[in-house]
Amino acid sequence: MEHYEKWLVIANGSILASFIGLLITVLLAYPLAAGLTLAVQIAAHMGTLLFAVGVKIAYVARLTFLSKLGRPVH
Numbered sequence: 001m002e003h004y005e006k007w008l009v010i011a012n013g014s015i016l017a018s019f020i021g022l023l024i025t026v027l028l029a030y031p032l033a034a035g036l037t038l039a040v041q042i043a044a045h046m047g048t049l050l051f052a053v054g055v056k057i058a059y060v061a062r063l064t065f066l067s068k069l070g071r072p073v074h
Contacts, residue, residue, distance in 0.1 A: 001069060004065045004068045004069050005069065007061070007065050008062065008065040008066065008069065011058050011059075011061040011062040011065055012058075012062060014054065014057075014058035014061070015055060015058040015059055015062065017054075018051050018052075018054030018055040018058055019051075019055055021047065021051040021054070022048060022051035022052055022054075022055060024047075025044045025045075025047035025048040025051055026044075026048055028040065028041075028044035028047075029041060029044035029045050029047075029048055
């Protein structure tokens with residue numbers, strides 16, 4: 001059980017980190033794009049996709065570890 005607790009904390013942290021990365025890349029890709037080079041804009045758009053996938057994978061991991069711990073999964 002302790003093992004799953006550790007992974008639950010990691011999954012929660014991964015959701016937070018991915019969400020912050022997603023916000024930053026969305027800001028860079030859209031409202032701040034006029035002041036950036038094309039290469040940075042491309043990287044920001046790619047980052048938006050990658051961080052969105054990170055949020056989804058971390059959320060599924062979170063649900064899995066909650067289930068393994070016998071906690072309610074909402």
